[in-house]
Amino acid sequence: MALTKIKYGVLGTEFTTATAVAAADIDFSAAAVFNKTLTADTTFTFSNDGIGMVKDLVLTGAFVPTFPVGTKIINGAYDGTVSNFIQIAVVASGDYWLSISQAQ
């Protein structure tokens, strides 16, 4: 029978899993949610990103996270004392919009 509706169960792992960022690369094809606790100033890179992709990054740590050139903040500010929910939207090639929020 033909599949007429895409259900969560058929989605790939890049849409359904959470993973820890081991080093500093956020592989957009690897997971939907990325977690990282900073232990030092960290320069992140993005890989396998495509226009329209949106990924969540839960980032903690009172250090300086650096995102690639072309990244801009559209809302919020990073707070190193709590967990930060950072949504990364790829709006164009090399153009990343970040929205940062914290638990209320």
Add this chain to the structure above:
Amino acid sequence: MKAIEINGNIKTYRRLPSTWEDDKGLHLNFTKVADPKAFGFYDVVTPSYDSHTQRLSAMFFDADKEIFTHTVEDIDFNAVTEIKDENDVVIETKPVYDIEALKKSKIQAIKTETGKLLQPTDWYVTRLAERAVEIPQDVSNDRLDIITKSNTFEAEITALTSYVEVLKYTHTFFPQDNLLGEPITE
């Protein structure tokens, strides 16, 4: 205070910005950055100087000391302005810092202050003139004291010979008592 030089322009910050964007990317939580110098941010050091006789140069980066700072420059009170004719020949020179004009200004300020100090008791003088009611001795003494001091200040200013002396001249009609007072003893 921190400062950074971007395209030849120096921008100052009271403290590091919370986010910073440069050719390395977008840095969040930037106030926590371990080494601001690695991003071009250096301390701003303002040297002490006499604001009457000196001025600060434009801010510049001292590479040896790794700070943004100023040099202290003495004001040339002997500087003159040259007035030239249509053939570019100097026909007149005028001092940039006119000592007589400054004296006049200072003396005028003292006269104005004197008038304000006398004004509350002027009505005693008017009453004396109109109705021959004597001015109380303490009021009379106070007014005389103000006028005497005013005349003294004016004479002191008139006697000054250099622009800096006039510039630095200060006066006070009613000196403050020692605010620290006597040491407390048992």
